[in-house]
Amino acid sequence: MPLANLLTNAFTYSNMLVLMALGLTFSYITLKVPNFAQGDFIAVGAYVAYTSYVLWDIHPYLTIPLSFHVSGAISLLMFLFVFSPLSKRGFKLTELMIAYFAAEMIIRSALLIYTDYMQSSLSKYFSNILIPVGQVEIGGYEISSPLLASFILLLTILVSFLIILKYTKLGIALRAVIQNPELGRVYGVNVEKMYAISWFLAGGITGMTGPVILTFFPTDPNIGWTFLIRIFAASIVGGIDSMLGAVIGGYFVGMSEVLGIYVLSQPPIGLQPVYRVVIPFVLMIAALLIMPRGIASKLEGISFRRERK
Amino acid sequence: MEAPVLRTEDLNAGYGKMHILFDITLAFPEKKVTVIVGPNGSGKSTLLKTIFGLAKVISGKIYLKTQEITSKPPHDIAKMGIAYLPQTQNIFENLSVQENLKMAAYTLSKEEASAKVEEVLSIFPLLRAYMKQKAGKLSGGERQMLATAMALMRSPEILMFDEPTAALSPKISHQLINIIRDLNTKKEKTIILVEQNAKLALEISDYAVIMGSGRVTYKGEGRKLLEDPELGALYLGLRARQQ
Ligand SMILES: Nc1ncnc2c1ncn2[C@@H]1O[C@H](COP(=O)(O)OP(=O)(O)OP(=O)(O)O)[C@@H](O)[C@H]1O
Ligand SMILES: [Mg+2]
Numbered sequence: 108m109p110l111a112n113l114l115t116n117a118f119t120y121s122n123m124l125v126l127m128a129l130g131l132t133f134s135y136i137t138l139k140v141p142n143f144a145q146g147d148f149i150a151v152g153a154y155v156a157y158t159s160y161v162l163w164d165i166h167p168y169l170t171i172p173l174s175f176h177v178s179g180a181i182s183l184l185m186f187l188f189v190f191s192p193l194s195k196r197g198f199k200l201t202e203l204m205i206a207y208f209a210a211e212m213i214i215r216s217a218l219l220i221y222t223d224y225m226q227s228s229l230s231k232y233f234s235n236i237l238i239p240v241g242q243v244e245i246g247g248y249e250i251s252s253p254l255l256a257s258f259i260l261l262l263t264i265l266v267s268f269l270i271i272l273k274y275t276k277l278g279i280a281l282r283a284v285i286q287n288p289e290l291g292r293v294y295g296v297n298v299e300k301m302y303a304i305s306w307f308l309a310g311g312i313t314g315m316t317g318p319v320i321l322t323f324f325p326t327d328p329n330i331g332w333t334f335l336i337r338i339f340a341a342s343i344v345g346g347i348d349s350m351l352g353a354v355i356g357g358y359f360v361g362m363s364e365v366l367g368i369y370v371l372s373q374p375p376i377g378l379q380p381v382y383r384v385v386i387p388f389v390l391m392i393a394a395l396l397i398m399p400r401g402i403a404s405k406l407e408g409i410s411f412r413r414e415r416k
Numbered sequence: 417m418e419a420p421v422l423r424t425e426d427l428n429a430g431y432g433k434m435h436i437l438f439d440i441t442l443a444f445p446e447k448k449v450t451v452i453v454g455p456n457g458s459g460k461s462t463l464l465k466t467i468f469g470l471a472k473v474i475s476g477k478i479y480l481k482t483q484e485i486t487s488k489p490p491h492d493i494a495k496m497g498i499a500y501l502p503q504t505q506n507i508f509e510n511l512s513v514q515e516n517l518k519m520a521a522y523t524l525s526k527e528e529a530s531a532k533v534e535e536v537l538s539i540f541p542l543l544r545a546y547m548k549q550k551a552g553k554l555s556g557g558e559r560q561m562l563a564t565a566m567a568l569m570r571s572p573e574i575l576m577f578d579e580p581t582a583a584l585s586p587k588i589s590h591q592l593i594n595i596i597r598d599l600n601t602k603k604e605k606t607i608i609l610v611e612q613n614a615k616l617a618l619e620i621s622d623y624a625v626i627m628g629s630g631r632v633t634y635k636g637e638g639r640k641l642l643e644d645p646e647l648g649a650l651y652l653g654l655r656a657r658q659q
Contacts, residue, residue: 197432276518279511283519286510289470293502294566295494295523 113369115251119323121361122257123316126264127334128341128353130313134182136285136348137305138190140203144211145338146331148178148310150218152317153326160238161231167238167318168256174318175311182310185210186303211332218328240322253323260319264312268350281305313338333384337364340387344394346401355402360387421446421606422467422498422574427476429466435474436462438630444574444623449600449607451617451638454627460610461503463627464576468500469493480574494570495523501567503578503610507559509552513543516551520566529569536565539595556583564592568599575599576608581616589613593620618642 131145152174156167189206198206222233240252272278284291284301291298320326337360345356368383394401420443427440437459444450452460465471467478469490478486485493494500508516517536521529537544540561546554551562560583567577577596581589597620599605611617618624621638634641 276522279515279518280522283508283511283515286508287505290502290505290508291519292470292490293468293494293500294520294570295491296519297489297491 113366115254117362117365119251119254119257119319120365121358122254122261123319123323124337124341124361125354125357126257126261126316127313127338128345128357129264129268129350130309130311131338131342132345132347132350132353133312134306134309135342137302137309138186138194140190140200140207141339141347142182142185142309143204143207143335144182144185144214144331145309145313146333146335147211147214147218148182148313148331149317149320149334150326150328150331151178151181151214152314153321153330154218154221154233154317154328155314156318156321157233157236157238157326158225161225161229167240167321168252171260171315171318175315178314178317179307179309179311181214182314183303183307185310186306190302190306191299215328215332222328234327235325236321236327237325238322253319256319256322257316260315264315265354272350277304336384336391337387340391340394342401343391344398344401346403349401349403351406352401352403355406359402360390363387363390419446420444421481422608423479424463424467425477425479427466427478428474429462429471429476430474431462431471436471436630437466440476440632442625442632442635444606444608446606447600447604448622449597449609449620449638450623450625451614451621452608452610452625452627453612453614453617454633458627459630460627461578462630464500464578464608464610465502467493467576468498497572498574498576499567499570499572500576501563501578501580503582506563507551507554507566509550511551512548513551513554513562514547516562516566517569520569524570532569532571536568539568540565557585557588560584561588571599571603571605574606574608576610578610579612580609581611581613589616593617596620615642 127145127149130148131142134142134145155174155177156170159165159170159173160167185207189210190203193203193206225231226233242249242251243255244250245255270278272282280291280296281301281304284296284298285305288298291301320330324330341356341360342353343356344359345354346352364383364386367386368378368380371378372380398405422444424440424442428435428438430436440463452463454460462471466473469485469488469492473487476486477484480496480498483496485496488496508519511519517533518529521532524532542558543562543565546558551559554562560580564577564580567575580596581592584592593616596607596609600607600620609617609621618638618641624634624636624638624641625632626634
């Protein structure tokens with residue numbers, strides 16, 4: 108594989124992973140329970156795009172906003188009908204995690220039923236799908252469309268998040284409530300509403316990667332499940348309680364996986380590329396052992412010292 | 417006695433399955449300073465939290481004027497005219513001082529908020545130097561000033577302070593108590609003040625409540641406790657010496 112191709116793959120993949128990890132981090136820092144269905148939002152987003160493509164011939168990238176809203180809505184429903192009622196009855200981390208596993212299975216099964224139904228009624232493939240979108244030419248260079256799309260998407264999300272979180276009343280209230288929900292209530296913030304907004308955003312951000320994944324990776328209803336371990340690895344390596352951590356972890360894990368499996372698949376090792384998922388898994392275990400709060404926690408230490416000058 | 421602006425009726429409350437407050441019947445007089453004292457763990461903070469909707473009511477009722485507010489969500493109570501300074505975790509540590517003040521003005525309009533920021537900064541000028549600093553990096557006393565400044569941002573009719581002078585130097589404590597007194601005498605606010613420093617607080621009090629083991633053990637005129645050595649010794653350990 109020529110170097111340019113390898114790097115294109117690595118960057119596209121990492122950009123996507125950053126977005127997925129941002130979604131997980133965002134849902135985790137609000138409710139402090141990891142959402143095991145986070146990966147399924149990718150599949151939901153991808154099938155929103157694929158359905159629009161098959162039925163109305165819409166370019167997958169044009170359905171990104173729709174994918175955002177549909178996955179966001181499912182995430183919001185999980186908050187309203189899984190988290191809220193259970194936590195009101197006093198259930199804690201373990202029970203909630205089991206409930207999320209159940210929700211994950213429900214979402215994935217629903218997708219499987221949906222794709223089976225569509226496949227038989229439309230006589231079109233709905234599994235193992237990939238929409239090739241080719242390349243675009245910019246200033247004489249051929250750039251892969253998924254790379255460009257993933258890059259623009261990531262940049263847009265990061266910039267809008269920074270602006271929202273730093274400068275808007277909603278953003279400041281979100282950050283406030285994440286740190287100290289009770290005090291938020293004291294000052295008149297409807298904390299449940301803030302959580303609902305966060306969960307909508309969390310599902311939406313991960314879901315928007317679906318249409319891009321669809322043009323980059325063979326997709327089926329189980330893709331979310333296969334990505335889940337990678338999303339967790341990215342979030343944990345970076346630091347699950349920090350947005351910066353998701354960015355760092357996404358790149359670290361994404362690059363390691365793509366470049367790592369390339370190196371490992373060459374002679375003399377000659378590892379089969381299907382084992383690539385082992386890399387994020389190993390990185391996650393290593394992070395938990397060596398640096399349980401993630402890379403971002405170390406960086407915060409540095410900036411802390413700088414601010415004190 | 418003045419008409420009560422806030423009242424509890426046979427209030428029993430706690431956290432989860434824990435029963436902390438027992439049969440609290442209190443009437444907080446309007447536009448007066450009520451001081452609540454009592455040993456550690458006697459339920460003073462829990463009483464304020466219960467009024468504000470942050471603890472679980474087991475039975476009994478809470479009224480704001482004629483309206484029942486029992487078990488209303490705190491974000492509604494915040495909008496109904498009660499401000500509350502919690503005893504602990506009373507600032508947003510991950511936000512800057514400026515953002516903390518903005519959050520304290522969450523229910524206010526932009527114009528009201530910026531006018532109020534100026535007002536509270538003139539009370540705590542020290543905070544001006546830290547506006548862009550993360551609140552989590554303030555010292556104990558500075559945190560308390562910020563927390564109090566935040567509680568003063570909205571100026572509803574009723575202000576509840578849970579140990580505002582904790583962590584403050586004696587000089588600043590005095591200043592703060594005077595500020596609280598002024599809120600009452602000049603701005604006619606109803607004040608509910610929980611204080612460890614009973615002597616300091618009772619000096620500005622009209623009405624006093626003493627709590628012990630989740631119950632009200634004394635309610636009456638505040639300054640009487642200071643003036644009557646027997647009462648003072650009995651309830652507060654003021655001038656109570658081993659004989
Ligand atoms: N969040 C909570 N969950 C469970 N129990 C609590 C909680 N907060 C306080 N308690 C318990 O309630 C009782 C009363 O606590 P509270 O904070 O109301 O006392 P206090 O009079 O304010 O004490 P202090 O003077 O130390 O502030 C204590 O026994 C305490 O352990
Ligand atoms: Mg207390």
